[in-house]
Amino acid sequence: MKTFLNTINGKSAGSDRTFASYNPATGETLGMVPHSSDDQVAQAVAAAKAAQPGWAALPDGERKALMMKVADLLKENSEVLAEWVVREQGKPLGGVGPDQVPGARFEAWGCEAWTRVPANLDLPVDVVFEDETRRDEMHRKPYGVIAAVAPWNWPLLIAIWQIIPGLRTGSTVVIKPSEYTSIGTLEMVRMISEALPPGVLNTVSGPGEVGAALVGHPDVDKILFTGSAATGSRIAEIAARNLTPTTMELGGNDAAIVLPDADPQQIAMSIFWGAFINMGQTCAAAKRIYVHESKYEAMVAALKAIATQMPMGNGMDAGVVMGPIQNRMQYSKVVGLVEKARQEGATIVCGGQEPGGRGNFYPLTLVSHIKDGAALVDQEQFGPVLPIISYKNVEDAIASANRLDVGLGASVWSNDVQQAKAVASRIQAGTVWINQHGMIHPMVPFGGVKKSGWGSEGGIDGLKAVTVPQVISIKKG
Incomplete structure (x- = not known):
């Protein structure tokens, strides 16, 4: 060796x-x-x-x-x-x-x-x-x-x-x-x-x-x-x-806020990759999505349609776009957070079951009907799991985004860029993206606030x- x-x-x-x-x-x-x-x-x-x-x-x-x-x-x-x-x-x-x-x-x-x-x-x-x-x-x-x-x-x-x-x-x-x-x-x-x-x-x-x-x-x-x-x-x-x-x-626990005027079908793919790039093992990945109640079910359905079609496997194989969790310590943390959410009554929209076999593979998992305070929402999962939370008004969404003691990145999604900028300016994060998430650039400073x-x-x-x-x-x- x-x-x-x-x-x-x-x-x-x-x-x-x-x-x-x-x-x-x-x-x-x-x-x-x-x-x-x-x-x-x-x-x-x-x-x-x-x-x-x-x-x-x-x-x-x-x-x-x-x-x-x-x-x-x-x-x-x-x-x-x-x-x-x-x-x-x-x-x-x-x-x-x-x-x-x-x-x-x-x-x-x-x-x-x-x-x-x-x-x-x-x-x-x-x-x-x-x-x-x-x-x-x-x-x-x-x-x-x-x-x-x-x-x-x-x-x-x-x-x-x-x-x-x-x-x-x-x-x-x-x-x-x-x-x-x-x-x-x-x-x-x-x-x-x-x-x-x-x-x-x-x-x-x-x-x-x-x-x-x-x-x-x-x-x-x-x-x-x-x-x-x-x-x-x-x-x-x-x-x-x-x-x-x-x-x-x-690291952080990046919030993405989908405003009421956003089109779930139009933004679903961008939100998906904002959350699941590198199997969610990215500091500035979107790790909790806040969707206005009027678009909630449509957003969940659009993300499910994408997540269930993504090929997972050994990254050296042709056609594979999703790989394993890198190590067993992180794998166990992800499994534990999903199981706790299940026990507390959240809905596992897709995934959520250990496949067995070789490697640290865990399916892309969407969790709906979950609220602030749940461990999966409040802790950085750093894996292929995404909680989707419904909100009634934008003030609630901003308060939810800011309630944790971390602030690396965040994003706001809207057809109205000026409205999105107004929301973005109130979010406590080092970077707030509008209609994109995690889009780094070598000319753009990157860093966090709070913890x-x-x-x-x-x-x-x-x-x-x-x-x-x-x-x-x-x-x-």
Whole structure:
């Protein structure tokens, strides 16, 4: 059985201990992954720290050019990387274009796109004040060493979100992939490191204790984390000991509000993919749908017609558009939430039964006649289950959308864009989409409010988030 290796200071690095990575569609072992030791974590951070001054000293044009070489390598290896995503994470291959299923090929393409865009963005010196007596300039400086902890749901794309902005602005990076999806990330870093000086980008792998050692290292200058609120809370506690700044994306429980004038048939497919992209295992997927009572039954029927026709299976097979839940822990959570909803009297419109057999497959499940306060509504299910809730007036829907302590994304659906904007402005979320959901873009900042985290990724704001502001104030005359 092959053991896939970390990259530390430009060289491959194994470990005395290893663990297995599994295919969630088949249960087969894909390979072994190093369980990095504390010493190896320290070596990775030391390599990043030693490489950082030289990396930051490169002319900006040279760093841009190297980022474009990284993008070229991602493009050249896109099919290999996409296949790793299928085997290790579970999402089907899918395609890239607007009419294609957004699967593993989309993720691999996204890695390239989210590299090329930052590579071509600038953070010029900004004159924040000037008069006859003084000139005040805002400069942006690299943090130094960035520690990144990536999740299992979009293991390559979110890793790139964490890696590239820091490298682009002169920091170096040590990244720990999720223990559930390590191989694809380790392979991606191995590939793109060919374009980078040694020590600029390093990996360590293993369970939570490895991540704790990384984010707690005193030579780490900034922490980027995407994952659960529970883990984020522990990382924030560790970071506080060294006063290390953080950017946290901690998931959400996105509400979608369907206004009374919306046409269920017209919007059903868009809402479906807003909810079930990546089998619902997306932080900014629509996870609770509020539909006006006049359109409720029609909306439920339209979503059912789509959900019951979607082919599910091994993502490497032709025609498959839905894959498995990535791991058994998450699978058990999804099953438990559906069973609790059933016991409490909700209607299981479709799905809701474990199929048995190999793999972590669970059918697309719609749940109707359910209310706020139910666990399936109030907790982030992060799986292929969607509760659909009826409301009487728009004020009730807005109150429902805002009642939870998270606020990553939300959406409003209406034929009247101005009315939708008025509703959107009152929703407590980092992003509110209108007549779409979860439509990210590399030029658009993304982040949450409340317990969905803080800080931004993407666009100019994402670059600023991995730099330190420095004012240079010049006396004239």
